[in-house]
Structures are given as structure tokens and as C-alpha cells.
Amino acid sequence: MSRRVTAKMIADELGVSVMTVSRALNNRPNVDEKTRELIVNMAQKLGYIPNHVAKSLVLKKTHTIGVVVPEISISFFPDVIKAIEETAYGAGYQIILTHSSESMERETYAIQTLASKRVDGMLLCTAADVKSYEFYKQIIRSGLPVVFYDRCAFGVGASCVRINDEQSAETITNHLIKHGYKKIAHLASLNSLSVGQSRFTGFKKAMQESHLPLIDDLIVEAGFDEAGGYKAMLQILNYSREEYPNAVMTVNDPVAFGAMQAILERGLRVPEDIAIVGIVDDIRAELMPSPLTTIRQPAHDLGVRALQKLLAHIENKNEPVEDIVIDTEIVIRESCGCFNRGKKIDGAS
Amino acid sequence: MSRRVTAKMIADELGVSVMTVSRALNNRPNVDEKTRELIVNMAQKLGYIPNHVAKSLVLKKTHTIGVVVPEISISFFPDVIKAIEETAYGAGYQIILTHSSESMERETYAIQTLASKRVDGMLLCTAADVKSYEFYKQIIRSGLPVVFYDRCAFGVGASCVRINDEQSAETITNHLIKHGYKKIAHLASLNSLSVGQSRFTGFKKAMQESHLPLIDDLIVEAGFDEAGGYKAMLQILNYSREEYPNAVMTVNDPVAFGAMQAILERGLRVPEDIAIVGIVDDIRAELMPSPLTTIRQPAHDLGVRALQKLLAHIENKNEPVEDIVIDTEIVIRESCGCFNRGKKIDGAS
DNA sequence: CATTAGAATGTTAACGTTAACACAAGTATA
DNA sequence: TATACTTGTGTTAACGTTAACATTCTAATG
Numbered sequence: 001m002s003r004r005v006t007a008k009m010i011a012d013e014l015g016v017s018v019m020t021v022s023r024a025l026n027n028r029p030n031v032d033e034k035t036r037e038l039i040v041n042m043a044q045k046l047g048y049i050p051n052h053v054a055k056s057l058v059l060k061k062t063h064t065i066g067v068v069v070p071e072i073s074i075s076f077f078p079d080v081i082k083a084i085e086e087t088a089y090g091a092g093y094q095i096i097l098t099h100s101s102e103s104m105e106r107e108t109y110a111i112q113t114l115a116s117k118r119v120d121g122m123l124l125c126t127a128a129d130v131k132s133y134e135f136y137k138q139i140i141r142s143g144l145p146v147v148f149y150d151r152c153a154f155g156v157g158a159s160c161v162r163i164n165d166e167q168s169a170e171t172i173t174n175h176l177i178k179h180g181y182k183k184i185a186h187l188a189s190l191n192s193l194s195v196g197q198s199r200f201t202g203f204k205k206a207m208q209e210s211h212l213p214l215i216d217d218l219i220v221e222a223g224f225d226e227a228g229g230y231k232a233m234l235q236i237l238n239y240s241r242e243e244y245p246n247a248v249m250t251v252n253d254p255v256a257f258g259a260m261q262a263i264l265e266r267g268l269r270v271p272e273d274i275a276i277v278g279i280v281d282d283i284r285a286e287l288m289p290s291p292l293t294t295i296r297q298p299a300h301d302l303g304v305r306a307l308q309k310l311l312a313h314i315e316n317k318n319e320p321v322e323d324i325v326i327d328t329e330i331v332i333r334e335s336c337g338c339f340n341r342g343k344k345i346d347g348a349s
Numbered sequence: 350m351s352r353r354v355t356a357k358m359i360a361d362e363l364g365v366s367v368m369t370v371s372r373a374l375n376n377r378p379n380v381d382e383k384t385r386e387l388i389v390n391m392a393q394k395l396g397y398i399p400n401h402v403a404k405s406l407v408l409k410k411t412h413t414i415g416v417v418v419p420e421i422s423i424s425f426f427p428d429v430i431k432a433i434e435e436t437a438y439g440a441g442y443q444i445i446l447t448h449s450s451e452s453m454e455r456e457t458y459a460i461q462t463l464a465s466k467r468v469d470g471m472l473l474c475t476a477a478d479v480k481s482y483e484f485y486k487q488i489i490r491s492g493l494p495v496v497f498y499d500r501c502a503f504g505v506g507a508s509c510v511r512i513n514d515e516q517s518a519e520t521i522t523n524h525l526i527k528h529g530y531k532k533i534a535h536l537a538s539l540n541s542l543s544v545g546q547s548r549f550t551g552f553k554k555a556m557q558e559s560h561l562p563l564i565d566d567l568i569v570e571a572g573f574d575e576a577g578g579y580k581a582m583l584q585i586l587n588y589s590r591e592e593y594p595n596a597v598m599t600v601n602d603p604v605a606f607g608a609m610q611a612i613l614e615r616g617l618r619v620p621e622d623i624a625i626v627g628i629v630d631d632i633r634a635e636l637m638p639s640p641l642t643t644i645r646q647p648a649h650d651l652g653v654r655a656l657q658k659l660l661a662h663i664e665n666k667n668e669p670v671e672d673i674v675i676d677t678e679i680v681i682r683e684s685c686g687c688f689n690r691g692k693k694i695d696g697a698s
Numbered sequence: 699c700a701t702t703a704g705a706a707t708g709t710t711a712a713c714g715t716t717a718a719c720a721c722a723a724g725t726a727t728a
Numbered sequence: 729t730a731t732a733c734t735t736g737t738g739t740t741a742a743c744g745t746t747a748a749c750a751t752t753c754t755a756a757t758g
Contacts, residue, residue, distance in 0.1 A: 004491075004492075004714095006713095006714060006715090007714070007715070008714075008715095016737080016738090017737070017738050017739080018714085018715080018716095018738095019715095019716080019717095019737075019738065019739080020736085020737060020738080022715070022716060023716095023736095023737090026716090029735090030734090030735060030736055030737080031735095031736070031737085032735085032736060032737090035736080035737090047487070047491060049461070049464050049465050049491070050465055050714090050715085051406075051465070051467060051713090051714050051715070052462075052465040052466045052467065052715095053402055053405045053406050053411065053466065053467050053713090053714080053715090054406055054713070054714035054715040054716090054743090055714080055715055055716075056402045056715095056743095057400075057402050057403055057406055057713090057714080057715075057716095057742095057743045057744070057745090058714085058715050058716045058717080058742075058743050059715085059716070059717095059743085060743075062402065064445070064466070072427045072428075072430060072431045072434075073427055073428060073431060075632075077427070078421045078422055078426070078427045079421075079422060081421060081446070082421045082422060082448060085421075085446060085447065085448045086448060086450070089447070089448070089455070094445050094447060094459075094462060094463075094466070095445065095446055095447075096413070096443050096444065096445050096446075097430070097434060097444055097445075097446040098434065098438070098443060098444075099431060099434045099435060099438070101435070106438070110443075112398070113401075113443060114443075115398050116398050116399055116400070116401040117401045117402065117413070117443070118400060118401065118402050138396070142353070142396060142398070143353075283424075283632070283633060284632065284633055284636055287633055287636035287637065288636065353744095355743095355744060355745090356744070356745070357744075357745095365707075365708090366707065366708050366709080367708095367744085367745080367746095368707075368708065368709080368745095368746080368747095369706080369707060369708080371745070371746060372706095372707090372746095375746090378705090379704095379705060379706060379707080380705095380706070380707085381705085381706060381707090384706080384707085399744090399745085400743090400744050400745070401745095402743090402744080402745090403713090403743070403744035403745040403746090404744080404745055404746075405713095405745095406712095406713045406714065406715090406743090406744080406745075406746095407712075407713050407744085407745050407746045407747080408713085408745085408746070408747095409713075699758105700757105700758095701756100701757080701758085702755100702756085702757075702758100703754105703755090703756080703757090704753100704754085704755085704756095705752100705753085705754080705755095706751100706752085706753080706754095707750100707751080707752075707753095708749105708750080708751070708752090709748105709749085709750070709751090710747105710748090710749085710750095711746105711747090711748090711749105712745100712746085712747085712748105713744105713745085713746090713747105714743105715742100715743090716741105716742085716743090717740105717741090717742085717743105718739100718740090718741090718742100719738105719739085719740085719741100720737100720738080720739075720740095721736105721737085721738075721739095722735100722736090722737085722738100723734100723735085723736085723737105724733105724734080724735080724736100725732100725733080725734070725735095726731100726732085726733075726734090727730105727731080727732075727733085728729100728730090728731080728732095
């Protein structure tokens with residue numbers, strides 16, 4: 001911020017009051033057309049750029065919303081952010097993007113700063129190591145509109161827009177079951193995040209409904225990335241061969257990539273020896289040695305819906321708190337065993 | 350922004366002046382320890398969150414910087430943004446992220462709004478369809494610190510942090526030449542962006558220095574994405590077979606992906622029939638049917654350097670305008686012909 | 699004991715804008 | 729012609745904070 005042209009300078013230059021300048025530049029009624037023209041021209045000539053900071057102070061409205069992302073490099077998030085930004089743009093808002101790096105401390109700091117900058121609302125996505133929701137409650141109680149997206153904190157009084165995680169996990173697990181696989185492993189992510197929990201629940205549900213056993217040794221914590229998937233799969237592959245699963249359902253695609261690598265390095269084939277499926281439809285899924293069958297998450301749609309709900313909360317104090325669940329779609333490729341060298345080999349849908 | 354706790358409320362509650370509250374909360378000297386404690390406790394109790402908007406107005410400093418990204422879904426940018434955000438966080442700044450979708454109109458609007466919100470500085474990356482630099486000049490003249498990253502506008506008086514595009518293109522072209530390929534095509538991007546121009550220049554330089562001919566028909570505009578690469582390659586493959594190139598050097602990885610697809614669909618082999626190389630090292634490069642030889646762009650480093658330079662301009666009015674060029678590194682995989690089924694088959698470095 | 703330096707606190711104005719009201723001059727209504 | 733609206737404009741105060749200066753009080757100095 002430097003020595004800038006102000007409305008006062010325009011006013012002085014023309015011998016009118018600042019208020020008239022304000023009115024003219026904001027297209028308010030009750031300004032003589034001639035005066036308005038003079039003012040607009042002078043503003044142009046002096047290179048006037050209205051000071052939004054002062055405006056925000058008076059109007060108590062910044063037209064800025066805060067967005068917290070846990071990890072931008074997870075391929076799903078750039079699409080969500082893009083959708084958020086574009087929807088915000090359409091509604092006359094800009095976004096302050098902050099990155100928590102999955103750390104609760106960073107997230108808390110970000111939220112605090114955003115609140116301090118008086119954003120009109122916030123879009124939050126819980127960091128992986130968040131343990132307590134107290135801070136969320138505090139912020140929400142203060143009246144700042146908050147909507148969670150993708151990873152939600154329930155019971156804190158904020159709306160939530162998310163993928164149908166449980167249903168997705170159930171669908172893809174059922175797909176494996178229809179193939180006839182009976183010993184199905186789950187590479188899970190059972191930290192505090194609702195996402196991992198829900199997917200595990202969906203997995204269990206599918207298994208139980210088909211009366212298949214949940215084998216403790218075949219449910220392994222894998223985190224959220226390739227390395228975790230690789231390590232978890234290795235653990236399973238260290239069991240005796242009779243204990244190997246026929247198929248693996250993973251909490252997300254990167255974990256599936258790591259697992260697939262581990263399987264192939266052991267000289268086993270995917271899907272012939274062990275089938276594998278993920279959730280996300282990462283950009284790399286179809287490029288895998290055995291293209292990955294997975295669940296497509298409508299990232300764009302999620303971003304749009306989350307921002308729309310936030311705007312609704314901002315514009316209407318009585319907007320009801322909602323849990324919005326977005327449906328997903330299964331993407332069938334080869335890693336589940338549906339195709340063999342490009343040919344469909346069985347009727348599983 | 351809602352009915353919020355202000356410093357005045359704390360002051361009234363305690364019977365002191367607002368100024369004392371301000372001093373206490375900002376850890377200024379000349380406040381009695383007892384008073385400070387009382388104030389801090391009261392602030393805590395009332396849930397006081399300082400109003401950064403008012404502070405910005407007085408101090409003429411928002412601790413916010415504006416970032417314009419042309420297209421977040423290009424895999425390179427999320428890493429750049431992450432680096433920018435983290436570096437900004439370390440320096441006590443937040444970023445307003447705006448997306449131009451490669452449109453000059455959107456970019457201009459974004460810059461205008463950012464200036465209006467009085468960001469302390471801006472990081473710009475020219476949209477593909479920018480034709481005139483007049484607006485950049487105007488903004489820079491107004492005193493707002495600006496640094497360009499990746500795609501630069503030269504001659505407008507702003508610093509620039511970019512990849513060594515020309516050198517990168519030359520290096521990878523020379524790599525093909527060392528393999529003995531003589532008929533080398535270039536899938537180019539010759540719109541207004543400096544990036545495409547520079548890479549073409551590097552390509553030409555390498556060819557000329559090795560006294561290889563530049564064949565007009567083998568230099569085809571391809572834009573920046575898979576579809577463009579596919580289409581451009583198809584055009585070349587429609588020539589008679591004698592005219593086919595031995596190798597293709599593309600302006601970036603996505604274009605190479607599209608081109609590879611076109612080649613393979615024609616029943617030709619990569620690299621045996623036509624070798625191919627890219628620039629970027631997209632996350633998918635190593636997963637291609639023939640893993641792509643390419644140039645790694647240090648996205649993280651670029652983001653960090655760009656933000657650091659911007660901060661230097663913000664903090665020091667006399668910081669010299671610089672053109673900072675970051676070196677790249679060649680990543681050799683199979684699509685250039687260096688390996689055959691995982692074995693190195695020739696000495697080209 | 700008067701003087702003075704320093705510490706703690708208060709007062710005023712400013713940052714750039716807009717809302718709310720006030721006012722003057724012109725126009726329509728009774 | 730007097731009265732009431734309408735139109736264009738100005739004035740004052742407010743938004744929440746901090747800088748700069750002013751004041752009060754305390755404790756140390758000679």
C-alpha cells in the first residue's frame with residue numbers, strides 16, 4: 001500500500017464533496033449526470049483505485065472467503081479449489097487460500113488469521129491430525145459462517161458438503177464380491193478423519209451383507225499415500241501364501257498405487273493373483289500397470305456445492321445447517337479383473 | 350463480519366483507554382505488567398479477535414499478497430502454489446488466490462480487485478491470451494510491487510522468476526541429436542507466451558548448432574494440452590511415411606502424452622519408430638506406455654524464489670528488478686530410446 | 699525538599715470510506 | 729400562492745485501530 005489516489009483528491013480537484021464522489025462512483029441515484037461524468041473522468045485520469053479495506057471497515061463485508069486446504073498436492077484438491085475459485089468469482093468474491101499441511105496447529109493459526117482478516121465465511125477441510133473440535137465450535141459460535149468440505153467435523157453446528165464415502169466404499173467392495181473374491185483385504189486410514197472411518201464402515205457393511213468374514217490381519221492401516229500403501233501391502237505379503245487375499249480394497253487411489261507396486265515387485269499379477277481397487281480416480285489411475293478400477297469423486301461439483309452453501313449461509317442468517325452428500329460413480333478398469341487385455345471377461349457390473 | 354468484540358469493549362470493561370489495550374495486546378513497552386495481564390485475560394474471556402481490516406487501514410499494510418494462476422489443473426501449478434503459500438506463511442503473509450483460466454479479461458479483473466484490496470504485492474503468471482502489457486505497466490507504475498513467475502512479461506519493469514526454458518529445450522533437443530536422430534519434429538506453442546517461444550528458440554538453436562535442417566512441416570502448433578498434442582501429431586502422421594520424423598520434441602509433457610497416444614494408435618512404436626521427449630516432468634510422465642524422457646521443472650523452488658523476491662521488493666523500495674532464471678535437470682526414461690526394457694542401450698547421457 | 703527522568707496512561711487525530719441526516723433549490727400539487 | 733415533494737449536494741459521525749503527542753504519577757537525584 002503506497003501513496004494512493006483517494007476519493008478526497010478527486011473531490012478537491014473538482015470542488016465537490018467526497019460523498020458526491022462516492023455516490024457517483026458507486027452508481028448511486030441522486031447525482032447529476034454531468035457531475036457524475038466529471039467525477040468518473042477525473043477518477044480515470046488520476047488512476048483512482050477504490051480502497052476496499054476502508055470500504056470493508058465501514059460495510060463490515062470483505063467479499064473475501066477463507067479456504068483451508070490440508071494438502072494441495074493431493075490430486076483431488078486442485079480441482080476442488082478451481083471450482084471454489086470460479087464459483088466465488090462468479091459471485092463477486094475472492095478467496096484467501098491457506099494450507100494446513102495436515103497439521104492442526106497450522107490449521108488453527110490459519111483460521112485465526114482468516115477470522116482476523118474478517119473473511120465473510122470459511123471453507124474448511126479438517127487436517128489429518130485434528131483431535132479436538134473445540135476450536136471449530138468456538139469460531140462457529142462467534143457467528144462466522146463455516147462450511148466443511150470433503151472432510152467434515154460433525155456436531156459442531158456447521159454445514160458439510162462431502163462425498164458419499166460409505167456408499168462408495170460399499171459399492172466398490174460389492175463390485176469385488178460380485179467377482180467372486182471372498183478373501184478381501186482393506187488398506188485403511190483410521191486416524192481421526194471421517195473419510196477413512198466411513199470408507200471402512202462401507203467396506204464392513206458390504207462384507208457383512210454378503211456374509212463374508214472380516215479378517216483382522218487383512219485390515220491394515222495405510223495412511224493416505226503411496227508409501228503407506230506400499231508398506232501396508234508388504235505387511236500382508238509377508239504372511240504365508242495361503243493367507244494372501246484375493247483382492248484388496250484401499251482407502252484411496254494413492255494407497256492403491258503403492259499396494260500395486262508392492263504386489264508386482266513380489267512377482268504377483270494384478271488382477272490375476274490379487275485384484276485391487278481404489279477410491280478417488282486420481283489422474284494416474286488409468287495409467288497404472290493394471291489400470292485401476294476406482295470410484296470417481298466429483299471434485300468440481302463438490303467445490304461448487306460447498307461454496308454455494310457457504311454463500312447461502314453468508315447471505316441468510318437462517319439458512320439451515322445441512323449435511324450434503326454427493327453421489328459418486330464407479331469407474332471400471334482392469335485392476336478388478338473385469339477385463340483381460342482390453343476384453344471384458346465377466347458380467348460383473 | 351458480525352457484531353464482534355472490539356478493543357473498546359475490553360477497555361470499557363476494565364476502565365482503561367483503548368490505547369492501553371492496543372499496547373498491551375501488541376506487546377508494546379510501557380504497559381504495567383498487571384494491567385497487561387488483566388487486558389490479556391479479558392480479551393481471552395470475551396473472545397476478542399483483532400480486526401485486521403482496521404489495522405490494515407491505519408498501517409497501510411495488509412500482510413496479504415495476491416497470486417494469479419492461469420490454470421490450477423496444470424500439474425505444475427499446485428506445487429508452485431504450495432511453495433508460495435508455505436513461504437508466505439513463514440513470513441507472516443497470506444495469499445489471495447485468483448484464477449485467470451488463461452483469459453486476459455479475467456486476469457485484468459483479478460489484478461484490479463487485488464489492487465483494490467490493497468495486497469502488499471502480487472505474483473503474476475501471464476494468461477495465454479494476453480496481448481498487451483499496458484495494464485501491467487500501469488499497475489507497476491502505481492507502485493504496487495509485482496513479480497512475474499514462470500511466464501513473464503518483459504520490459505514492464507518487474508522482476509521475473511522463471512525456468513530456463515531456452516536452455517532446457519536446447520538440452521533435451523541435443524539429447525535427441527546425440528541419439529543420432531536427424532529428422533526431429535517440434536510440437537510447439539507459439540502464442541503470445543514467452544515459454545513457448547523460448548522453447549522453440551532452444552530447439553532451433555540445438556538443431557542449427559548440429560547443422561540439422563528445420564523442416565517447416567515438422568514444426569506444428571500444438572497448444573499446451575493433450576488434445577493439442579494429439580491433433581498436431583496426427584497432422585504429421587498424415588504425411589507420407591518417408592516424411593515421418595525420427596523423433597519429436599514437444600513444448601511440454603501433456604502435449605507429449607497426446608502425441609504418444611497418436612503414434613501408438615497408428616500402430617507405431619515409441620521410441621523404436623518415433624522417439625519422443627517433453628518438458629515439465631508431469632506426475633504422469635513415468636507412467637506412460639513408454640515412460641517419458643523430459644526436463645524436470647523445479648516447481649517448488651520456483652515458487653519459493655518468486656515469493657522471496659516479491660517480499661524483497663515489498664520490504665525494500667530499492668530492491669533491483671531482476672530476471673531470475675532457475676536451472677533444470679534432464680530426466681532420462683525410455684521414450685527417447687536410452688533404455689530398452691529397462692536396460693540402457695546406448696551411451697547418450 | 700525541590701527537581702527531574704522515566705514509566706504508565708490518556709487524548710486527539712488519522713486511515714478512506716459510507717450511512718444517515720440536513721439543507722437548498724427547483725418542481726409539482728392543492 | 730402556499731405547501732409538499734424531489735433532486736442534488738453537503739455535513740457529521742462512524743467503522744476499529746494505531747501514531748504522536750500530552751499528561752499524570754512515581755521514584756530517584758542533587
